[in-house]
Amino acid sequence: xxxxxxxxxxxxxxxxxxxxxxxxxxxxxxxxxxxxxxxxxxxxxxxxxxxxxxxxxxxxxxxxxxxxxxxxxxxxxxxxxxxxxxxxxxxxxxxxxxxxxxxxxxxxxxxxxxxxxxxxxxxxxxxxxxxxxxxxxxxxxxxxxxxxxxxxxxxxxxxxxxxxxxxxxxxxxxxxxxxxxxxxxxxxxxxxxxxxxxxxxxxxxxxxxxxxxxxxxxxxxxxxxxxxxxxxxxxxxxxxxxxxxxxxxxxxxxxxxxxxxxxxxxxxxxxx
Numbered sequence: 044x045x046x047x048x049x050x051x052x053x054x055x056x057x058x059x060x061x062x063x064x065x066x067x068x069x070x071x072x073x074x075x076x077x078x079x080x081x082x083x084x085x086x087x088x089x090x091x092x093x094x095x096x097x098x099x100x101x102x103x104x105x106x107x108x109x110x111x112x113x114x115x116x117x118x119x120x121x122x123x124x125x126x127x128x129x130x131x132x133x134x135x136x137x138x139x140x141x142x143x144x145x146x147x148x149x150x151x152x153x154x155x156x157x158x159x160x161x162x163x164x165x166x167x168x169x170x171x172x173x174x175x176x177x178x179x180x181x182x183x184x185x186x187x188x189x190x191x192x193x194x195x196x197x198x199x200x201x202x203x204x205x206x207x208x209x210x211x212x213x214x215x216x217x218x219x220x221x222x223x224x225x226x227x228x229x230x231x232x233x234x235x236x237x238x239x240x241x242x243x244x245x246x247x248x249x250x251x252x253x254x255x256x257x258x259x260x261x262x263x264x265x266x267x268x269x270x271x272x273x274x275x276x277x278x279x280x281x282x283x284x285x286x287x288x289x290x291x292x293x294x295x296x297x298x299x300x301x302x303x304x305x306x307x308x309x310x311x312x313x314x315x
Contacts, residue, residue: 062110123156131309147250151182193228196261213252230261244269253280256288277306
């Protein structure tokens with residue numbers, strides 16, 4: 044037991060130190076590290092970004108944060124499939140050519156998952172973090188629209204606190220926030236009018252790290268044309284869940300809560 048505890052501590056130490064490596068160096072070191080980890084993936088450094096290839100499928104994703112490579116410990120496809128269940132959309136039948144908006148797309152894992160399920164979809168993926176946005180663009184491809192912007196209840200600028208390593212970049216600072224920057228922001232109604240006015244939106248996925256009430260407050264027109272909303276309401280708003288505010292806002296727009304998975308909830312528009 045003592046030897047096992049020492050091995051676990053050593054493993055944790057090596058992993059933590061590896062996360063500090065630059066992406067290019069990490070991609071080479073991972074080949075050695077994976078002799079022990081045995082993740083079913085292969086990693087390459089391509090044009091300044093880390094590319095992760097699933098060994099058991101044709102799934103390939105870009106994620107240039109070494110700390111986040113552990114997300115693919117069971118493979119890229121497995122992670123992508125789990126996102127469908129996590130966001131409560133695994134029971135939805137994705138219609139051909141449907142428009143889907145991904146708010147808080149990060150590097151685009153959820154958007155990429157949708158594309159792999161149905162290549163005819165039209166994706167609008169929105170992410171304010173400029174570094175993660177580069178991976179997002181690669182992951183969804185030129186056929187879909189990536190927008191480097193924050194979504195709010197006004198048009199202008201707002202401060203964003205960076206927490207790239209743990210995927211918690213947002214309006215509210217956390218213990219792991221490294222720095223902040225001023226990002227352009229728009230209401231969802233502004234983005235809808237600019238890029239898909241008059242279209243029906245099959246699904247909006249909203250992960251705004253505690254800023255969900257403000258996102259929905261600026262989306263009254265968009266919500267009228269939306270069938271489903273999957274919303275993360277976890278305690279990122281200074282430790283408080285946003286579920287009650289989100290549910291109240293969506294009920295006023297004729298949405299009903301139909302499924303939940305921990306802090307993620309799926310709402311359906313009763314009038315569309």
